[in-house]
Amino acid sequence: MHELALAESVLQMVDEAAQANGFRRVRRIVLEIGQLAAVDPAAMRFCFDAVVRETVADGAVLEIEEIPGRGWCVHCAAVVPMDDFVAACPQCGRFGVQSRNGRELRLKTLEVE
Amino acid sequence: MCMTCGCESEGVHLDGHKDDVGHEHEHVGADGVVYRHAHRHHHHGPDVSHRHDAAPAVPREIRIERDILxxxxxxxxxxxxxxxxxxxxxxxxxxxxxxxxxxxxxxxxxxxxxxxxxxxxxxxxxxxxxxxxxxxxxxxxxxxxxxxxxxxxxxxxxxxxxxxxxxxxxxxxxxxxxxxxxxxxxxxxxxxxxxxxxxxxxxxxxxxxxxxxxxxxxxxxxxxxxxxxxxxxxxxxxxxxxxxxxxxxxxxxxxxxxxxxxxxxxxxxxxxxxVKARRADSVAVLKRRVAELEAQLQAQHTFPANEPHDL
The missing domain is CATH 3.40.50.300 (P-loop containing nucleotide triphosphate hydrolases)
Structure with missing residues (x-):
């Protein structure tokens, strides 16, 4: 459940943005979470709802853009879809696919007023 | 000037102007923030610059693009x-x-x-x-x-x-x-x-x-x-x-x-x-760099005397 710490980090970044940009309410928060980032979107939503209560982001819609995992096989050099770190290369069947995309964990945009 | 974001430019109009119909408006402020908001305005003639009257609490978008960690x-x-x-x-x-x-x-x-x-x-x-x-x-x-x-x-x-x-x-x-x-x-x-x-x-x-x-x-x-x-x-x-x-x-x-x-x-x-070897290496690199800078300073102090004053 490190999603709780991540949700707190997001809230802290929102607070910093509120000070820098002078807004009073956040309507929408857009996160980018990669499939290989070890973050469960449902747990993230649960923790987010808990930490934003009575803050500038209370009631904000949390939008999560999930980035599919993609990897490169060190044996056959194919770029392949990657659901996790333990699967074999779907092209050659050997283990050793290195991630290229899917580890993202970013706060993208805020819609504020 | 736009009242929501204070920018001087008219920005990018996402929707085409229709008679007396509001449009959505997006532009990048001096702080790098992308503002997007809708407002209503009137056209008084082809050459008259228009004034943006923003409604209160109009939402705008702020780009953060930072790693959560x-x-x-x-x-x-x-x-x-x-x-x-x-x-x-x-x-x-x-x-x-x-x-x-x-x-x-x-x-x-x-x-x-x-x-x-x-x-x-x-x-x-x-x-x-x-x-x-x-x-x-x-x-x-x-x-x-x-x-x-x-x-x-x-x-x-x-x-x-x-x-x-x-x-x-x-x-x-x-x-x-x-x-x-x-x-x-x-x-x-x-x-x-x-x-x-x-x-x-x-x-x-x-x-x-x-x-x-x-x-x-x-x-x-x-x-x-x-x-x-x-x-x-x-x-x-x-x-x-x-x-x-x-x-x-x-x-x-x-x-x-x-x-x-x-x-x-x-x-x-x-x-x-x-770890110790890396530290020794970085200390050695720093010492070499300090020696080079000292040599350069030395050179700056000695050379001007030898150079002609008016070129």
Whole structure:
């Protein structure tokens, strides 16, 4: 459940943005979470709802853009879809696919007023 | 001027103008923030510049584009820089609860006593029991209680370092909270993560918790004295660990009998030597750079006298 710490980090970044940009309410928060980032979107939503209560982001819609995992096989050099770190290369069947995309964990945009 | 964002430009109009119909409006402010809002206006004629009358509380978009872990990572890189400058080998020791991390640490500390300066940071949700076990060996230990937190973060480590500064050319063991999931995501500034897995756990754990085994440089298979009594296939666990992390190093040992501990101590010694060598290299580079700058300054002081004054 490190999603709780991540949700707190997001809230802290929102607070910093509120000070820098002078807004009073956040309507929408857009996160980018990669499939290989070890973050469960449902747990993230649960923790987010808990930490934003009575803050500038209370009631904000949390939008999560999930980035599919993609990897490169060190044996056959194919770029392949990657659901996790333990699967074999779907092209050659050997283990050793290195991630290229899917580890993202970013706060993208805020819609504020 | 736009009343919502204060910009002077008319910005990009996303929708075409229709008679007396509001449009959506987007532009980038001087602060790099993208503003997008809708408003109504009137056209008084082709040449009359229009005034934007924004309704109150019109939503706007702010681009942040920052890593959620950015703050932790900045503390981690400050810690790492400090460890490198002082020649401290910092290891982040991770495992599930009950793998024998603290017992292994106690044995390791006793073996290093009188040879290498050592310090310990103990992470647990509650109590200072582990730090007390470490202090019983005569080694300095700081206990960090994370409360509800399931992992140590880089800022907690920085605070612990402020309480107890590491000695130069020493080893620092950071014993993380017993948890094979969350500590994988939080860089503490360590030189390497060391994952401890005991033979009383399943040999499929590297597949079940791949993030941790991927993040670790070394896997210690602990409680090997119990191998005759448990169903645990050492070759299988190594194969599983290398499936998620082909480069992971493996040492089999027992904190209770001491079997295999010598190999672990050799690994530690090698890593400490590497840290010291990197520090010596960076000091040598700095010294060379200082010598070059001094030579340049010297040259600047001597040359103008020889140069003609009017060219």
């Amino acid at each position: 950015a703050k932790n990572d900045s503390f981690a890189s400050a810690n790492r820089q400090r460890f490198e400058q002082e020649g401290v080998l910092a290891l982040n020791v991770v495992s599930s609860p009950g793998s024998g991390k603290t017992s292994l640490l106690v044995r390791t500390l006793l073996a290093l006593q009188g040879k290498t300066p050592v310090a310990v940071i103990e992470g647990d949700q509650q109590t200072s029991l582990d730090a007390e076990r470490i202090r019983a060996t005569g080694i300095r230990a700081v206990q960090v209680n994370t409360g509800k937190g399931c992992h140590l973060d880089a800022q907690m480590v920085q605070r612990a370092l402020a309480e107890q500064a590491p000695t130069p050319d020493s080893m620092l063991f950071i014993e993380n909270v017993g948890n094979l999931v969350c500590p994988a995501a939080f860089d503490l500034g360590e030189a390497a993560k060391v994952v401890v897995l005991s033979v009383t756990e399943g040999d499929d754990k590297p597949l079940k918790y791949p993030d941790m085994f991927r993040a670790a440089r070394l896997m210690l298979i602990n409680k090997c004295d119990l191998l005759p009594h448990v169903q645990f296939d050492v070759q299988r666990v190594i194969e599983h660990a290398r499936r998620v992390n082909p480069g992971i190093e493996v040492i089999q040992l027992s904190a209770v009998t001491g079997a295999g501990v010598a190999e672990w101590l050799d690994w530690l010694e090698r890593e400490l030597c590497a």
